[in-house]
Amino acid sequence: MIYPRRKSMTIRTTCAALAAFLIGSTALATNAFADNLTMWVRASGTNAAAHLVDLWNSNHSDKIELTTIPDTQMVTKLATGVQAKEVPDLVSFDLIYMPDFMRAGFLEDLTAELKADPNFASVAKAYIDIATYQGKLYGAGFTPDVSILVWNKDLFKQAGLDPDKPPRTIGEIHEDAKKIRALGPDVYGFYFSGACPGCNIFTTSPMMVAAGSKILPANGNDDALTGDGVKQVLETFKEMWSEGLIPKNAQADSGANFSSIFKSGKIGIQGTGGFLLAEIKHDVPNMNFGVTFLPGVKEGQVSSFVGGDVVAIPKGSKHLAIAKAFIAWELTDEAQLEGLAKNNILPSRPALADNKYFAADPRVVVTAKAIGVGYVPWVYHFADMVNSDSSPWINMLQRAIFDGDVDGAITEARQKMKDIASE
Amino acid sequence: MRARRSRQSQGWLFIGPALLFVAVFVLVPLGQLVITSLTDRSLLGGGRFVGFENYLRIWRDASFWRALAFTAKYTIILTPILMGLGYALALLTLDNTPLKRLTRTIVFLPVIIGLSSSSLLWFWLLDEQVGLFNKLLVDLHLLKEPIVWFVTADLAFWAVVISITWKVVGFGMVLFVSGIQSINPDIIEAAIMDGASYWSRARRVILPLTRRILLLTTLVSAIGSMLAFDQFYIMTSGAPRGQTFTAVYWIYQNSFVSFKLGYGSALSVVLTLIILVFSALQIALTMRSEAT
Numbered sequence: 001m002i003y004p005r006r007k008s009m010t011i012r013t014t015c016a017a018l019a020a021f022l023i024g025s026t027a028l029a030t031n032a033f034a035d036n037l038t039m040w041v042r043a044s045g046t047n048a049a050a051h052l053v054d055l056w057n058s059n060h061s062d063k064i065e066l067t068t069i070p071d072t073q074m075v076t077k078l079a080t081g082v083q084a085k086e087v088p089d090l091v092s093f094d095l096i097y098m099p100d101f102m103r104a105g106f107l108e109d110l111t112a113e114l115k116a117d118p119n120f121a122s123v124a125k126a127y128i129d130i131a132t133y134q135g136k137l138y139g140a141g142f143t144p145d146v147s148i149l150v151w152n153k154d155l156f157k158q159a160g161l162d163p164d165k166p167p168r169t170i171g172e173i174h175e176d177a178k179k180i181r182a183l184g185p186d187v188y189g190f191y192f193s194g195a196c197p198g199c200n201i202f203t204t205s206p207m208m209v210a211a212g213s214k215i216l217p218a219n220g221n222d223d224a225l226t227g228d229g230v231k232q233v234l235e236t237f238k239e240m241w242s243e244g245l246i247p248k249n250a251q252a253d254s255g256a257n258f259s260s261i262f263k264s265g266k267i268g269i270q271g272t273g274g275f276l277l278a279e280i281k282h283d284v285p286n287m288n289f290g291v292t293f294l295p296g297v298k299e300g301q302v303s304s305f306v307g308g309d310v311v312a313i314p315k316g317s318k319h320l321a322i323a324k325a326f327i328a329w330e331l332t333d334e335a336q337l338e339g340l341a342k343n344n345i346l347p348s349r350p351a352l353a354d355n356k357y358f359a360a361d362p363r364v365v366v367t368a369k370a371i372g373v374g375y376v377p378w379v380y381h382f383a384d385m386v387n388s389d390s391s392p393w394i395n396m397l398q399r400a401i402f403d404g405d406v407d408g409a410i411t412e413a414r415q416k417m418k419d420i421a422s423e
Numbered sequence: 424m425r426a427r428r429s430r431q432s433q434g435w436l437f438i439g440p441a442l443l444f445v446a447v448f449v450l451v452p453l454g455q456l457v458i459t460s461l462t463d464r465s466l467l468g469g470g471r472f473v474g475f476e477n478y479l480r481i482w483r484d485a486s487f488w489r490a491l492a493f494t495a496k497y498t499i500i501l502t503p504i505l506m507g508l509g510y511a512l513a514l515l516t517l518d519n520t521p522l523k524r525l526t527r528t529i530v531f532l533p534v535i536i537g538l539s540s541s542s543l544l545w546f547w548l549l550d551e552q553v554g555l556f557n558k559l560l561v562d563l564h565l566l567k568e569p570i571v572w573f574v575t576a577d578l579a580f581w582a583v584v585i586s587i588t589w590k591v592v593g594f595g596m597v598l599f600v601s602g603i604q605s606i607n608p609d610i611i612e613a614a615i616m617d618g619a620s621y622w623s624r625a626r627r628v629i630l631p632l633t634r635r636i637l638l639l640t641t642l643v644s645a646i647g648s649m650l651a652f653d654q655f656y657i658m659t660s661g662a663p664r665g666q667t668f669t670a671v672y673w674i675y676q677n678s679f680v681s682f683k684l685g686y687g688s689a690l691s692v693v694l695t696l697i698i699l700v701f702s703a704l705q706i707a708l709t710m711r712s713e714a715t
Contacts, residue, residue: 390665
């Protein structure tokens with residue numbers, strides 16, 4: 001059998017065309033972005049980061065291009081990026097991954113620059129602690145967030161509660177939620193995203209911490225879930241769930257409704273993050289709501305989870321000097337006030353909490369102050385212990401609240417967290 | 424002899440690019456996967472050779488076996504639904520009338536949507552509060568009140584099955600239509616002349632003559648289901664409590680959430696072998712039934 005010559009010609013032509021296309025498109029891509037800095041930001045930090053980056057771009061000749069990475073893919077992207085030497089010049093990510101990234105050697109050492117920077121000295125201690133590894137500094141607070149408790153003042157009023165008196169203990173949350181639930185079949189007293197590990201370490205764990213508990217072990221010899229706070233909070237949540245004070249879809253909510261449901265105006269009380277303030281003002285400007293600290297078991301006990309993003313420079317950044325200049329710039333009064341505070345985002349320098357932009361809204365000041373009462377765990381394997389979809393943390397919450405086995409859930413989680421910490 | 428050799432080398436030349444492609448993009452990564460599976464490498468770097476330790480650990484990893492059993496259940500239930508429905512749709516829309524062609528197009532449309540997009544679409548369609556699917560069922564009086572689809576493993580399972588059926592059934596249908604249309608019309612005509620009814624034609628003539636395409640489609644569909652990930656990642660997140668983790672999801676969890684790349688690689692090797700064995704078994708069984 002003779003093979004027709006035309007066919008092999010066609011194959012050759014196709015191959016050549018394909019090769020030309022590939023080479024062409026690579027060249028195009030390289031040229032187009034050569035003069036710009038690239039910055040990755042996780043999805044939930046995009047809004048805040050964009051304000052800062054826009055401000056920087058408006059008065060600097062070196063432009064930064066922001067790329068949003070889905071929250072759950074940030075670790076993977078950065079880890080594979082560093083190993084493949086395909087990294088952005090700057091990266092803004094969930095501060096909780098700092099210990100893992102610093103230990104793995106992914107980030108540029110910024111000790112000299114930051115220690116010499118007068119603005120850095122006034123950055124919130126939590127951000128300095130989480131970015132310190134073996135005495136060296138690897139990042140700075142970028143777009144802070146902190147957990148708070150919000151309550152719907154209109155619903156409080158309708159339920160006969162004092163709209164200006166938020167619950168000051170977990171017990172009061174329970175009592176207030178009962179009264180609000182009585183308002184109607186589609187009005188609920190309380191909400192939490194029952195299948196979202198991250199949402200709950202952010203909003204539920206501070207209630208336990210406020211009551212004197214410690215959640216995560218730093219290593220295999222350290223204890224997990226200590227004290228009575230864990231049990232007391234879980235018991236209250238369990239009761240609220242079994243009494244129907246929480247919407248049924250909370251059990252399956254893996255975070256999709258975390259920020260949207262309170263805005264519907266059908267929820268009385270919810271633990272959330274400072275980010276919600278800007279969202280509410282934008283989406284439902286007429287909503288009448290209040291902000292307070294997340295309470296513990298007794299009056300006066302308060303806490304929060306200091307979260308948000310840190311900014312760092314991945315090893316392999318092609319514009320190291322400009323990237324460092326950006327980090328120094330983002331700590332200046334200009335960036336903190338005009339980039340963040342002006343847009344209802346908290347500055348990472350608490351001293352700037354009292355500013356002209358926040359003065360109009362005491363709720364933002366409360367949120368800014370929450371950073372001062374908050375905690376952030378410096379642990380490795382945070383994803384394994386907390387953020388993973390099968391983590392001991394989320395399993396404990398679900399087993400305790402939805403199955404009702406509080407003691408069994410805590411015992412199991414305690415052991416599993418210790419096992420992970422020993423790895 | 425010489426002519427044969429030259430033809431042989433010509434043949435090699437032709438399949439050369441394909442072989443090179445397979446070598447670079449399949450064999451090399453596969454080799455790397457096996458090597459990584461023998462180390463305790465972390466996603467964050469580092470790692471040392473640990474022999475078969477990862478494989479011994481898989482043996483004791485109850486979560487993996489549970490995920491594998493869940494994946495098998497998913498495959499066993501979904502494949503007949505997709506094949507049966509696809510074949511029925513193919514028979515119903517066989518002729519090239521405008522209406523049937525339009526029907527085929529509509530059924531096929533979801534196939535061209537990305538799996539992630541369709542999963543996200545269904546995630547919100549099935550939402551308890553804003554989802555249209557619940558509203559439809561309530562309005563039709565099939566449900567008394569909206570249900571939370573992702574609250575139990577069983578409901579979540581069926582939610583995914585419904586979404587995937589909608590998404591993929593058109594693919595089988597199109598393959599079956601082309602398979603049935605390629606049957607020699609004389610055979611069908613002969614069957615009609617012999618007085619065969621529609622059902623006996625479909626069962627005794629069309630079905631046996633499309634057995635090969637049926638096998639191929641079943642195989643592709645079953646392998647696809649064994650490798651299911653996106654739909655569960657987006658719609659269930661493995662919830663409740665990891666009961667809807669599929670095998671690939673568990674590999675993802677270990678490799679990219681827990682950073683255990685070495686262990687994740689070992690899990691991948693095991694899953695590849697399992698799929699290989701089942702595919703071989705399926706082909707062998709069908710070939711034997713064809714021979715008899």
